[in-house]
Amino acid sequence: MKIRFLGAAREVTGSRHTVSIPGESVLLDCGLYQGRRKLTYERNKNIPRAVINANAMLLGHAHIDHSGNIPNLILSGFRGKIYATSATVDLCRFMLLDSAYLQEKDVEYVNKRKRRRGEELVEPLYTTQDALEALDHFVPRSYNRWFKVTKNISAKFCDAGHVLGSAITLLRVNDRGRSLKIAYAVDLGRKGMPILRDPVQIKGVDYLIIESTYGNRLHEKVEESERILEDTVNRIVRQKGKLIIPSFTLERTQEVVYHLHNLIEEKRIPAIPIFVDSPLAVNITSVFRRHPECFDKETMRLLRGRSDPFGFDYVTYIREVDRSKALNEMEGPMVIISASGMAEGGRILHHLKNNIEDPRNIIMIVGYMAANTLGRRLVEKERQVKIFGELYTRKADVVVANSFSAHADRNELIEYVRNIGEGIKHIFVVHGEESQAIPFAEALREMGYSVTVPHLGDEVKLP
Ligand SMILES: [Zn+2]
Ligand SMILES: [Zn+2]
Numbered sequence: 033m034k035i036r037f038l039g040a041a042r043e044v045t046g047s048r049h050t051v052s053i054p055g056e057s058v059l060l061d062c063g064l065y066q067g068r069r070k071l072t073y074e075r076n077k078n079i080p081r082a083v084i085n086a087n088a089m090l091l092g093h094a095h096i097d098h099s100g101n102i103p104n105l106i107l108s109g110f111r112g113k114i115y116a117t118s119a120t121v122d123l124c125r126f127m128l129l130d131s132a133y134l135q136e137k138d139v140e141y142v143n144k145r146k147r148r149r150g151e152e153l154v155e156p157l158y159t160t161q162d163a164l165e166a167l168d169h170f171v172p173r174s175y176n177r178w179f180k181v182t183k184n185i186s187a188k189f190c191d192a193g194h195v196l197g198s199a200i201t202l203l204r205v206n207d208r209g210r211s212l213k214i215a216y217a218v219d220l221g222r223k224g225m226p227i228l229r230d231p232v233q234i235k236g237v238d239y240l241i242i243e244s245t246y247g248n249r250l251h252e253k254v255e256e257s258e259r260i261l262e263d264t265v266n267r268i269v270r271q272k273g274k275l276i277i278p279s280f281t282l283e284r285t286q287e288v289v290y291h292l293h294n295l296i297e298e299k300r301i302p303a304i305p306i307f308v309d310s311p312l313a314v315n316i317t318s319v320f321r322r323h324p325e326c327f328d329k330e331t332m333r334l335l336r337g338r339s340d341p342f343g344f345d346y347v348t349y350i351r352e353v354d355r356s357k358a359l360n361e362m363e364g365p366m367v368i369i370s371a372s373g374m375a376e377g378g379r380i381l382h383h384l385k386n387n388i389e390d391p392r393n394i395i396m397i398v399g400y401m402a403a404n405t406l407g408r409r410l411v412e413k414e415r416q417v418k419i420f421g422e423l424y425t426r427k428a429d430v431v432v433a434n435s436f437s438a439h440a441d442r443n444e445l446i447e448y449v450r451n452i453g454e455g456i457k458h459i460f461v462v463h464g465e466e467s468q469a470i471p472f473a474e475a476l477r478e479m480g481y482s483v484t485v486p487h488l489g490d491e492v493k494l495p
Contacts (some may be wrong), residue, residue, distance in 0.1 A: 033051070033052070033053050033205055033207045033212065033493070033494045034050075034051070034052050034053075034491060034492065034493050034494065035049060035050070035051050035052075035214075035239075035241070035460065035491075035492050035494065036049060036050045036052075036082055036489075036490070036491045036492075037049050037460070037462060037486040037487070037488065037489070037490045037491075037492075038050065038080050038082065038083055038488070038489065039061075039062075039063065039065065039488070040061075040063070040097070040218070040462050040463045041462055041485075041486045041487055041488040041489075041490065042464075042465070042466050042469060042485060042486075042487060042488065043067075043464075043465060043488075044097065044245055044400070044402055044463055044464060044465060045063060045064065045065050045066040045067065045097040045402060046063050046064060046065030046066070046075070046076075046097060046101075047060070047061035047062075047063040047092075047097060047098045047218060047462075047463060048060070048061055048062050048063060048083055048101075049061070049216075049241065049462070050082055050083065050086055051185070051203060051205065051214060052086075053184060053185070053205060053207050056087055056182040056183060056184055056185055057082070057085065057086045057087055057182075058086060058087065058088055058089070058090060058181055058182060058185050058187075058203065059083055059086035059088070059089040059090070059110075059112075060089075060090055060092070060201060060216050060218075060241075061089075061090075061091060061092055061098040061099070061218070062079075062083065062089060062091075062098075062099070062100075062101045062102050062105045063095070063096065063097040063098040063099060063100050063101060064076055064096050064097060064100030064101050064131070065097075065101075066096075066097060066374070066376070066402055066405070067402060067403065067404055067405075068404050073154070073157065076101055076104065076157055077104070077157060079101065079104065079105055079108045083105065083110075084105065084108050084109050084110050085110075086110065086112060087112050087181075087182050088112040088113050088114075088115065088181045088182060089102075089105075089110070089112055089113070089114045089115070089169075090114075090115050090116070090181065090187055090201050090203075090216075091114055091115065091116040091120060091124075092116075092120075092192065092198060092199050092200070092201055092216065092218060092219070093116075093120055093192065093194060093195050093197060093198035093199065093219065094116075094119075094120045094123035094124050094127050094195065094196075094197060094198075094282060095127075095195060095219070095280075095282060096127060096131055098218075098219075099120075099124055099127060099128065100127075100128070100131050101157075102114065102124075102128065102166050102169075103128060103131075103132060103157075103158035103162040103163045103165070103166040104157050104158045104162070105166075106162070106165060106166045106169060107158060107162055110169075112169070113169060113170075113171045114169045114170050114171065115170075115171050115172075115173050115179070115181065115187065116170060116171075116172065116173070116189075116197070116199075117172065117173060117174070117175060117189050117197045117198075117199055118172035118173075118174065118197070118323070119196050119197025119319065119323040119325075119326050120197035120198070120199070121170045121171075121172045121197075122197075122319045122322065122323070123196060123197055123282060123316065123319050124167065124170065125167055126312060126315040126316055126319065127282065127312075127316075128163040128166060128167065129160060129163050129164070130281075130312045131163065132156070132158055132159055132160045132162065132163035133160060134377055134378070135156040135157045135158060135159075136156045136159060136160065137377075138156070138377070139154055139155065139156040142154055173187075173189060174189075175189050175190065175191055175199065176188065176189070176190060176232075177189075178204065181203075184205060184206040184207070185203060185204070185205050185206070186203070186204045187201055187202060187203050187204070188201075188202045188204075189201060189202075190202060190232040190234055191228075191229050191230075191231060191232045191326075192217065192219065192220055192221055192231050192232075193220075193221030193222065193223070193225060193228050193229055193230050193231035193232075194219045194220060194221035194228075194231070194283075194438050194439070195219075195221075195228075195282055195283035195438060196227075196228065196282070196283060196286075196319070196320055196323060196326050197323065197326060198219065198221065198228075200215060200216065200217045200220065200231065200232065200234060201215070201216040202214070202215050202216075202234060202237070203215075203216070212238045212239070212494070213236065213237045213238050213239075214237065214238065214239045214240075214241070215234050215237040215239070215240050215241070215242075215452075216241045217234075217240065217241065217242045217243065217448070218241060218242065218243040218462060218463045219243050219245065219438070219439055219463065220242065220243055220439065220440045220444075220445065220448060221438055221439070221440065222251070222254060222437065222438070222439070222440050222441075222444055223254075223444070224253075224254040224255070225254055225287070225438065226254075226257075226287050226290050226291065226328075226330075226331070227283075227286060227287060227290060227320075227327060227328065227331050227341070228283075228326065228327070228328055229326070229327070229328045230328075231440075231448070233448070233451050233452075234452060235451075235452060235453050236452070236453055236454075236455055237452060237455070237456060238455065238456070238457050239456070239457060239458055239459075239460070239494065240449065240452065240456055240458075240459045240460070241459075241460045241462055242445065242448075242449065242459060242460070242461060242462070243439065243440075243445075243462060243463035243464060244445065244461045244462070244463060244464030244468050244469040244472045244473075245400060245439040245463055245464050245468065246437065246439050246440070246441045246442060246445075246464075246468060247442055247445060247461065247464045247468040247469055247471060247472025247473075247475075248442055248467060248468045248471040248472055249434075249441055249442060249468065250441050250442055250443060251434045251435055251437050251441040251444075252433075252434055252435035253435060254435060255435075256433070256435035257287075257291060257398075257433060257435040257436050258291045258294065258295060260431065260433040260435065261288070261291050261292065261295065261396075261433070262295050262300050262301055264394055264396055264431050264433075265292070265295070265301040265304070265367065266301055267394065268304075268364065268365045268366075268367070268393075268394055269301070269302060269304060269365045271364070271365070271392040271393075271394075272363070272364045272365050272392060273364045273365060273390065273392030273393040273394060273428075274364045274365070274366055274367075274368060274383075274387050274390075274392075274393045274394075275365075275366070275367045275368070275393070275394050275396060276368050276370075276380070276383050276384060276387055276393060276394070276395045276396070276428070277367065277368065277369045277370070277395075277396045277398060278370065278371070278372070278373060278374070278375040278380045278384070278395070278397070278398075278399070278407055278410075279369050279370070279371060279373055279398055279399060280371065280372075280373030280399050281310055281312045281313045281316050281371045281372075281373070282316055283438060284373065284398055284399050284436065284438070285308060285310070285313050285316070285317075285369055285371075286316070286317060286320055286342060287436065288369055288398060288436075289306070289308065289317075289342055289343040289347055289369070290331075290341050290342065290343070292306055292343060292346065292347075292367065293339070293340070293341055293342075293343040293345075293346060293347075296346055297339060303346055304365045304366055304367065305348065305362075305365075305366040305367070306343070306346055306347045306348065306366070306367045306369070307347070307348050307349075307350055307359060307366065307367065307368050307369065308347055308348070308349045308350065308369045308370070309350045309356050309359065309368055309369065309370040309379050309383070310349075310350070310369075310370055310371045310378070310379065311350075311351040312371060313349060313369075313371070314349045314351055317342055317349070320342060321342070356379055356382070357382075359383070360382075360383075360386050364392065364393070368383050370383055373399045373400075373407070374399070374400075374401050374402055374405040374406070374407040374408070375401075375405065375406040375407040375410065376405050376406060376407070381406075381419055381420060384406070384419055385419045385420065385422075385424065387428060388417070388419070388424050388425075388426050388427070388428050389424055389425060389426070389427050389428070390427060390428060391427040391428065391429075392428075393428035393429075394428055394429050394430075394431055395410055395428050395429070395430045395431070396430075396431045396432075396433060397410060397411050397430065397431070397432045397433065398433050398436040399436065399437075399438075400437065400439065403465065406418075406419065410426075410430050411430070411432055413426075413430050414426065442472060442475070445472065446475060446476070446479070449476060449479075449481070450479070456481060457482070457494075458481075458482045458483070458484065458494070459473075459476055459481050459482070459483045459484075460483075460484055460485075460486055460492070461473045461476070461483060461484070461485045461486075462485075462486065466485075469485045470485055473485045
């Protein structure tokens with residue numbers, strides 16, 4: 033048996049690994065790599081043969097860094113089925129179509145410049161049509177049930193408590209008469225997160241592939257999120273400013289809305305206007321409503337009651353560009369939640385550009401920001417930032433709320449591994465920058481585990 037690490041090795045984005053035995057190969061995720069612009073296109077475009085030739089794919093969750101390169105995978109010749117939980121399949125419909133739209137937009141912009149300079153034009157990574165065709169490959173599977181993937185490999189999805197539909201993927205590989213169990217816990221959520229159930233504690237595996245986004249950091253408690261949001265909204269009310277929240281459309285946006293809803297209901301903040309400015313958010317929120325099987329007890333209780341935890345009473349969801357632009361003319365206080373999550377594209381750029389130079393405003397960071405993104409520069413509280421190629425002086429304050437994280441932190445990861453129990457032969461640490469992955473691996477070694485932090489392209493033969 034072999035595992036190959038073909039993405040998200042010593043970095044966070046572009047998850048892509050294969051597990052294979054002679055004649056059979058299964059692909060775990062096929063995400064988009066996100067980072068420095070020039071590098072991303074080439075890396076996403078050219079998918080390694082080992083990935084394309086896999087017999088089937090198991091998709092852990094709908095985040096673009098795990099699912100975003102699927103249309104290109106199909107274009108490149110992959111012919112297998114793509115298994116995922118039913119909520120993940122429904123989410124991917126909107127996530128992939130949105131991603132295709134962004135690719136087309138991006139290329140349009142790049143080509144405009146190229147045309148002026150007489151340079152060769154580029155093609156989008158994939159089109160809306162390609163994304164639609166990719167959706168035909170998806171096959172939904174329920175949680176907690178084993179199913180056959182190839183002749184000798186079966187799989188089971190267990191709730192990962194990370195985003196709606198997210199799963200820890202368990203593989204049972206029959207390798208020359210031996211049965212080996214591999215767990216792919218990428219990404220792994222936290223206990224007590226709003227809306228979602230806690231991650232399922234898996235037991236008794238031979239090999240573990242685990243994420244390390246925050247392998248060397250501790251988050252504030254989940255409950256802190258509401259308190260930080262409360263303070264920040266009340267500040268914005270006093271300052272009559274705009275609270276700008278760049279947010280991942282999947283999960284984080286619904287979580288922020290859920291907290292704001294609670295805060296208003298409990299009269300801890302006044303009912304100021306709240307705008308979710310993202311057509312995708314409207315669609316994603318509709319998928320949430322269709323999948324109550326993923327909710328925790330508290331959310332089920334709210335749904336059965338009178339109040340709406342996704343906040344339609346207080347929140348205005350915006351699809352149209354004109355209404356998005358109109359927000360600019362409106363006076364604060366107000367909250368604007370918009371995408372993209374790392375502020376690399378989308379409407380959030382317009383809101384940042386229009387509001388960053390006004391000291392009454394606040395930018396609130398509620399998600400992971402990859403290196404070299406505008407979001408990361410905001411986390412690092414840089415004074416001067418470039419938006420649409422122009423330099424802006426930041427006067428709006430930046431509030432970083434780590435408690436919102438959908439990823440387990442160092443202690444939560446360690447506790448999770450410890451509770452798997454005895455018998456782990458080896459652990460592979462992926463999906464984390466070196467500053468996180470290496471200290472996390474070291475901590476696991478000190479606990480007595482045998483651990484590797486694979487490099488991109490590494491191939492490991494398992495005994
Ligand atoms: Zn994720
Ligand atoms: Zn991820």
